[in-house]
Amino acid sequence: MKKTLFLLLAFCIVGLAQAQQQILPPMVNVNGVGEVRVQPDQVILTMGVEVREKTLEQARKQADSKAAAIIAYLKKQGVSEKDIQTSYMSIYPIYNSGEYGKATPDFYTAQKTMTVLVKKLNKFDDLMSGLYGAGVNRVDGVAFQVADIEKYKTQARKLAVTNAKQKAIVLTNELGAKVGRVYAINENTTGGRPMPMYAEAAMMKTMDSAGGEGPTIAGGEVIITSNVSISFVIEN
Template identity: 80%
Template sequence: MKKSVFVLLALFTITLLQVQAQQQTMPPLVNVNGIGEVRVQPDQVILTMGVDVREKTLEQARKQADSKASAIIAYLKKQGISEKDIQTSYMSIYPIYTSGEYGRTTPDFYTAQKTMTVLVRKLTKFDDLMSGLYGAGVNRVEGVSFQVSDMEKYRNQARKLAVNNAKQKATLLTTELGAKVGRVYAINESTSGGRPMPYAEAAMMKMQDSAGSEGPTIAAGEVVITSNVSVSFIIEN
């Protein structure tokens, strides 16, 4: 027991001495935060849509949903959408009871749902594609989000801007104090961006009113990529 206490005390002492030594040898630092932001027009669309059907029997509902889904996939492929860019993301079949009769075991009908996610790699195709999807059997649009194909390229641009911003801040602070910025002592970075932009309601309206519409019906706006860096520079006299 005494030996264990002695070992723990020795370890604690060594750790304390290491922390003190590190604090004593740490150079004078200037700590700054830098922000870099890049705004890019998206060139791709992720569309989430599907079909809902109601039939008297479970088998009828399943077959009807499968048939409509197959027609939608066939249409997408005909429009040049690659099979790898089409994914069935959700499906369900469940009974619906409209009567509140106690102990009832036979449903009034069955509802079948299938949801698909499609990557449209050419933004200019979106309007025509939506018009055709409505005719192919889509009756539910859950969301539309815009993205940039070469995201890593713009993330790197945002990082460079953030680092330059941090260095400018450090230079300004040290110059005002009659010192200068030395080498980097530590750096941390986080990057965010490419957030989805919901557009479900407008997309559904486009499908329903496609026959009488002219011109583009979506405004993709911009995708914002932001990088934040925390940098510690050594201060030199």
């Protein structure tokens, strides 16, 4: 009997707690947006070498030699070793003749791709010209980014929160009420990812820079956006 009474009492307490949890205060729910536009100050360059030779060993040695020359050039230009990464490499046979079942390839193609973080945009054109001279014959991608991205994300969040609070104040004032404490908040900040530039366009523009004037790349802007959803308690 005591056990039954104890269980009933426990169920009543749980039910009362659940009922209290379901009673929410009057609230105003608003969304806020904050946007920060920043000029990029870094470039992620993806480039490499591609060679063709009669034998596998010749192709490998040629690709390795050119890659070593490129890395040496980058270091000479002040690019830190930690900002240079070999991101892809391959070597494979090519069969050009139509002879079915041919065992010996016509030649071998070897590729080495490197990803480089360039921190001096004003030196980009000169750096690229030197890279072509060092052996680069493929540019796979050019992307712009911001170094201190977290600082701008914080700014975007603050703007988003301010925007949300202003909306809440306008809405409650129209009803003769006031904005109270914050009941709940959700946030999502995006942007700041590298902005890609077509590799072919980047390569051609830089190769033609000797006959032109001014820089051959334009970084534009990196856009950082924060979205917040905030619930404020309404006070009379």
